[in-house]
Amino acid sequence: MKISTKGRYGLTIMMELAAKFGEGPISLKSIAEKNSLSEHYLEQLIAPLRNAGYVKSIRGAYGGYVLSKEPSEITTGDIIRILEGPISPVDFTEEDDPAKRDLWLRIRDSIANVMDSTTLEHLINYKEDDNSNGEESYMFYI
Numbered sequence: 001m002k003i004s005t006k007g008r009y010g011l012t013i014m015m016e017l018a019a020k021f022g023e024g025p026i027s028l029k030s031i032a033e034k035n036s037l038s039e040h041y042l043e044q045l046i047a048p049l050r051n052a053g054y055v056k057s058i059r060g061a062y063g064g065y066v067l068s069k070e071p072s073e074i075t076t077g078d079i080i081r082i083l084e085g086p087i088s089p090v091d092f093t094e095e096d097d098p099a100k101r102d103l104w105l106r107i108r109d110s111i112a113n114v115m116d117s118t119t120l121e122h123l124i125n126y127k128e129d130d131n132s133n134g135e136e137s138y139m140f141y142i
Contacts, residue, residue: 003084009037010045010083011076011123017055018071018120025064045083052082071124077115087112 016031028046032039046065049055056068067074080087088108095101 003080005041006045007080007084009042010049011079012037013042013045013065014049014054014067014074014079014120015123017065017067018074019124021067021071025058025062025066027064030064048082049079052078054078054082067120071120074120075116076118076120076123077112080115087115 012035013028013031016034017026020026028042029039031037032042046055046057050057050065054068054074055065057063057065077087088104089111090104095104
């Protein structure tokens with residue numbers, strides 16, 4: 001499964017709005033400039049997020065967008081499903097081999113579990129040295 005620019009840039013928009021949550025509306029122009037992205041493309045991505053009720057638009061000279069919910073209530077799974085559709089590495093319903101079908105289901109469920117347990121709040125508060133999964137990290141030198 002590969003997440004397209006729709007999902008990646010949509011997540012960028014939502015993280016920017018989450019980082020400024022409670023501070024007023026943020027313009028897409030400022031998000032686009034800060035992240036070197038196309039403002040026109042971001043306009044296309046914000047519409048489904050607004051229609052799904054995750055973002056509100058504020059009109060006027062100082063308008064822009066704000067999150068409709070707390071950052072802790074919005075998961076990356078929510079955002080990716082809105083912009084990309086269902087999370088699935090393959091169409092496993094067409095798989096005749098039960099072992100492979102089970103593999104695809106477990107992969108899908110693992111990806112969904114990570115995405116559904118990671119909120120915008122987690123992402124905006126992430127620190128490089130955090131070891132939130134409890135596993136040791138290794139550095140490999142080549």
